[in-house]
Amino acid sequence: xxxxxxxxxxxxxxxxxxxxxxxxxxxxxxxxxxxxxxxxxxxxxxxxxxxxxxxxxxxxxxxxxxxxxxxxxxxxxxxxxxxxxxxxxxxxxxxxxxxxxxxxxxxxxxxxxxxxxxxxxxxxxxxxxxxxxxxxxxxxxxxxxxxxxxxxxxxxxxxxxxxxxxxxxxxxxxxxxxxxxxxxxxxxxxxxxxxxxxxxxxxxxxxxxxxxxxxxxxxxxxxxxxxxxxxxxxxxxxxxxxxxxxxxxxxxxxxxxxxxxxxxxxxxxxxxxxxxxxxxxxxxxxxxxxxxxxxxxxxxxxxxxxxxxxxxxxxxxxxxxxxxxxxxxxxxxxx
Amino acid sequence: xxxxxxxxxxxxxxxxxxxxxxxxxxxxxxxxxxxxxxxxxxxxxxxxxxxxxxxxxxxxxxxxxxxxxxxxxxxxxxxxxxxxxxxxxxxxxxxxxxxxxxxxxxxxxxxxxxxxxxxxxxxxxxxxxxxxxxxxxxxxxxxxxxxxxxxxxxxxxxxxxxxxxxxxxxxxxxxxxxxxxxxxxxxxxxxxxxxxxxxxxxxxxxxxxxxxxxxxxxxxxxxxxxxxxxxxxxxxxxxxxxxxxxxxxxxxxxxxxxxxxxxxxxxxxxxxxxxxxxxxx
Numbered sequence: 001x002x003x004x005x006x007x008x009x010x011x012x013x014x015x016x017x018x019x020x021x022x023x024x025x026x027x028x029x030x031x032x033x034x035x036x037x038x039x040x041x042x043x044x045x046x047x048x049x050x051x052x053x054x055x056x057x058x059x060x061x062x063x064x065x066x067x068x069x070x071x072x073x074x075x076x077x078x079x080x081x082x083x084x085x086x087x088x089x090x091x092x093x094x095x096x097x098x099x100x101x102x103x104x105x106x107x108x109x110x111x112x113x114x115x116x117x118x119x120x121x122x123x124x125x126x127x128x129x130x131x132x133x134x135x136x137x138x139x140x141x142x143x144x145x146x147x148x149x150x151x152x153x154x155x156x157x158x159x160x161x162x163x164x165x166x167x168x169x170x171x172x173x174x175x176x177x178x179x180x181x182x183x184x185x186x187x188x189x190x191x192x193x194x195x196x197x198x199x200x201x202x203x204x205x206x207x208x209x210x211x212x213x214x215x216x217x218x219x220x221x222x223x224x225x226x227x228x229x230x231x232x233x234x235x236x237x238x239x240x241x242x243x244x245x246x247x248x249x250x251x252x253x254x255x256x257x258x259x260x261x262x263x264x265x266x267x268x269x270x271x272x273x274x275x276x277x278x279x280x281x282x283x284x285x286x287x288x289x290x291x292x293x294x295x296x297x298x299x300x301x302x303x304x305x306x307x308x309x310x311x312x313x314x315x316x317x318x319x320x321x322x323x324x325x326x327x328x329x330x331x332x333x334x335x
Numbered sequence: 336x337x338x339x340x341x342x343x344x345x346x347x348x349x350x351x352x353x354x355x356x357x358x359x360x361x362x363x364x365x366x367x368x369x370x371x372x373x374x375x376x377x378x379x380x381x382x383x384x385x386x387x388x389x390x391x392x393x394x395x396x397x398x399x400x401x402x403x404x405x406x407x408x409x410x411x412x413x414x415x416x417x418x419x420x421x422x423x424x425x426x427x428x429x430x431x432x433x434x435x436x437x438x439x440x441x442x443x444x445x446x447x448x449x450x451x452x453x454x455x456x457x458x459x460x461x462x463x464x465x466x467x468x469x470x471x472x473x474x475x476x477x478x479x480x481x482x483x484x485x486x487x488x489x490x491x492x493x494x495x496x497x498x499x500x501x502x503x504x505x506x507x508x509x510x511x512x513x514x515x516x517x518x519x520x521x522x523x524x525x526x527x528x529x530x531x532x533x534x535x536x537x538x539x540x541x542x543x544x545x546x547x548x549x550x551x552x553x554x555x556x557x558x559x560x561x562x563x564x565x566x567x568x569x570x571x572x573x574x575x576x577x578x579x580x581x582x583x584x585x586x587x588x589x590x591x592x593x594x595x596x597x598x599x600x601x602x603x604x605x606x607x608x609x610x611x612x613x614x615x616x
Contacts, residue, residue, distance in 0.1 A: 003429040008413075023402040033413075042426035043419075047412030064401065064443035095418070158546040246436070272436060281436040286429060313429065 001321075003286055004042035007313035008035040013306025014056050015293045019064040022297040024081070025304055026067060027312050028055035034069055036081065039297065039304070042314055048084045050077060055099045059270040062105040065131050070096025076110045080131050083253045090125070093118045098152050100177075102159040103203060105129050109141070109162065120149030122164060122174070143179045147171075156220045157203035159204045163220060165194030165208055171223055185223040196237040196293070207247055209238035215249050217275070223309055227278050233267040237293045243300030244322065245275040250305055252290025270294055270305055277326065286313050356382070364388070468555060468602065511613055514587070536563075536590040537583040537612040543567070544603030545575045551602075556582045559596065560589025581612055 009029035016027045018039065032055060033050035054074030060067050060081065068078040072095040078088040080103040090110070098111040108127045114120035124141035128134070148168035155176060156163055162174040169188035174181055188194060192212035199206045205226060209215045215238040217227035229238075235251035252268040268290055269283040289308030296303045302316040325333065356374040363369055368390045375383050410417055424532060465473045473479070514535050540552065549567045556562050564583040567576055582592040590611070598609040 001432050001434050003432060005427045005429045006425060007427065008425045021399055021402050023399075023405060037426075042419050043421040044414050044425045045408060046410050046414045049412060064405070082405075082408055240571070279439065280441045281438065282434055282440050284432060284434050286432065315432075315434075317434075320435040326438055 001284075001315055001318050003284075004312065004314040006035070006037055006042055006044070007310070008037070008044055008047070009033065009310050009312075011054075011310055012289065012308040013292050013310065013312060014054070015058050016295045016304050016306040016312055017058050017060055017326075018295050018297055018304070019060045019081075020062050020298060022299050022301070024060070025058055025295070025312070025314065026058050026065065027306055028058040028069055028071070029306070029310065030054035032073075034058060034067070034079070036067075036084075037312070037314075039302070039314060046084045047078050049084070050089075051075070051084045053095070054245045056096060057103050059099045059108075061101050061127075061129065062103065063129055066101075066105075066127070067131065068099045068108055068110075069099065070110055071154075076108075078108075078127075087131065090137065092123075094120075097150075098154075100154045101127070102155040103157065104159065105310070107155065107159060107176075109153055109155060111150050111164070114149035120145045122150055122153050122162060124136070124162075124176075135243045141176070141179045143174055143181075147184075148333045152197040152208075154197055154199060155203070161220060163197065163206060163223075165197045167191075167287060168312070169194060169210060169212065171197075171208060171218060172198060173220075173223055183223050185218075187216050187218055187223070187225060188214060188232050192281075195235060198237075198239045200240045201242050201298075207238045207240050209235035209249060211235070213251075215247065215273075217247070227275065229278055231271060231280075236291060238273065239294045239296040239303065241296050241303070242298065244324075246281065247273050247275050248294045248296060248303055249273065250291030250294040252287075252308070254290070268307065270303070274326070281324065284315065287311065463554070464557075511610060514611060536585065536587040537581055538590055538594050538597075538609050539612040540580045540582060540597070541578065541608045541610075542605050543576055543578050543580050543607065544605045545578060547576045547580075547603060549580075552580055552582060555600075555602070556584075556593055556597065559584070559593035561585040 001220040006027065009027065009031050011030035013029045016025060018025055023039055024045065025039045027035045027037065031141055032051045032053060034055065036045040037043065038045060048067070051071050051073055053071050055069055055071035057070045058067065065081055066087070066198050067081050068076065069079065070076045074092045074095055074308065076090040076092065076096045077086060078100055079085065080087055092112050094113040094115045096110050097113050100109045101107070102109070106127055106129070106184060107296055108125045110123045112118070112121045112123065122143040122145065126136055126140050143162070145164070145166065148166040148170065150164040151168055153162055153164035159176050161182070162176045164172050164174065166172065169186055169190050169192045171187045171194065172181055172182055173183040188210035189207055189212035192210050194208050194210050196209040197206055203220060205217060205219045207215055208216050212235045213231050213234055215235055216225050219227055229247060229249060231249060231251065232250045234254060235249050237250040239248045249271045268287040269285050270291060271280055272282045273280050287305065287307035287309055291305045291307050294303055294305045302314065304314040306312045356376065359371065359373045361369055361371050362564065368388050371387045371389065373385045375385065377383050386467065394519060462470055462472060463469050464476045466476045467478050469476065547567065549565050553562055553565045556565070561584065562582060563585050565580065567580040570577055592612060594609050597607055600607045
């Protein structure tokens with residue numbers, strides 16, 4: 001496996017995303033620029049300019065025509081993927097920590113930070129998937145998180161629920177129509193921030209990563225913890241692989257402690273766990289800093305990781321990855 | 336090739352050479368491969384014939400039309416007007432990583448590191464008896480009951496040593512000047528030349544067994560620090576040790592430590608006497 005190294009950013013990566021077909025990768029970093037890349041060879045398609053602050057989040061529309069970003073300049077922006085044209089800007093009182101399109105691409109969700117008297121909120125906008133259409137400024141839904149601020153959020157299958165991860169280690173389930181809080185479960189250690197939430201392919205369950213060094217597989221419907229993956233380092237990201245039953249966890253020493261740790265001790269590796277047996281099956285080294293985000297190719301043929309070191313590493317899995325099976329799995333397959 | 340008569344300029348003759356090379360030939364083989372023969376001229380002026388056999392296979396790949404369309408998008412932003420294909424300033428290929436998922440990966444990885452550690456430890460430290468400095472554990476030493484371990488031996492030997500020195504045996508209480516007092520006699524002496532640095536960290540070891548080898552001494556003394564030189568005086572005819580040796584350390588503090596510890600150390604049925612080497616005059 002020869003990773004492709006993408007060096008388009010000057011500062012730490014915050015999120016990387018594949019589009020629905022997996023041919024494009026979008027990366028955002030603290031250097032205010034969004035980059036689009038071809039995943040198969042690492043060629044940069046272009047950059048999106050306009051943000052005035054560090055970028056925290058990016059998401060691409062299921063049609064791969066629109067791109068949403070959010071950052072520390074208190075704006076959420078919508079871009080045309082093909083040309084890099086800025087289509088719309090939504091302004092807020094605080095920075096945007098997470099954006100996500102609904103599975104049908106009709107809604108866009110944003111998570112705002114809690115700061116200076118403003119509570120953390122989850123806002124939802126109706127989106128017109130047409131590139132040239134005028135986008136609305138009217139929020140179709142606004143959920144205020146008064147208990148603990150939301151750090152991550154996303155739409156469940158069919159945009160039925162909005163699932164949010166909080167700073168205090170809880171996960172809550174909101175009705176995506178009314179914004180009513182349906183469930184709130186402490187999934188991770190209390191007061192350990194949930195750093196990432198990524199969906200399975202069908203969005204009936206998801207994985208959360210937390211600073212408490214674990215990642216959990218949780219069902220969408222009743223927030224039941226299915227599996228738990230324990231590591232030895234704070235986690236920043238977790239992803240579920242299609243095709244094979246693995247999960248990829250990324251993390252490492254907190255960014256502020258990085259200078260005092262060597263690359264070896266820092267545990268800056270992507271860790272692969274078996275999704276069902278919850279056992280670590282391998283690691284991929286390469287980054288010099290903690291992994292801030294891992295994204296998996298929608299077809300499960302590769303993954304990419306964005307690190308605090310400013311690099312995106314794109315990996316295309318080779319044969320041993322697909323061949324590996326536990327004894328039990330092999331028996332099952334041979335039946 | 337053809338228009339040779341029109342040429343009058345001799346400077347262009349060189350170009351002519353390369354033109355006169357045989358044309359590239361492509362022959363189709365029976366097994367479906369092609370042989371391509373090309374001619375070229377190397378830097379040293381020799382003609383080179385290159386024969387390549389290639390096999391062409393058609394690989395059909397079904398590409399999602401959306402993906403195929405996106406592959407031909409023109410670049411924008413910072414990449415605007417850049418040629419197609421990955422640019423070297425933003426994209427590079429990292430070194431190969433072998434990634435092979437394994438059941439109970441953790442256990443195997445830990446095992447490996449553990450054994451590695453042990454191996455390293457063994458590499459660094461030899462097993463050495465503290466009593467007789469043989470290559471076995473101290474508890475297994477055959478002299479365990481008859482001899483005291485090194486540290487105690489040193490102190491007891493020191494006590495023995497004092498009266499001995501007073502009795503005038505050896506060089507005790509003689510003209511030895513401790514290093515920090517050296518050079519007081521005159522500034523000139525300080526500039527002692529090439530041995531100056533050596534002397535500061537060199538120990539003179541006397542009462543060495545005549546069966547001793549340089550390696551034995553090196554092993555014994557390198558416990559205290561990096562030994563730069565060991566010199567064991569040997570009889571030219573018999574090849575046996577004469578009974579004294581010099582051991583130089585890289586660091587003076589190591590030498591001091593070794594001097595303190597090894598003085599009175601029992602080695603090969605004799606008790607070593609260790610002191611800082613005297614200035615060579």
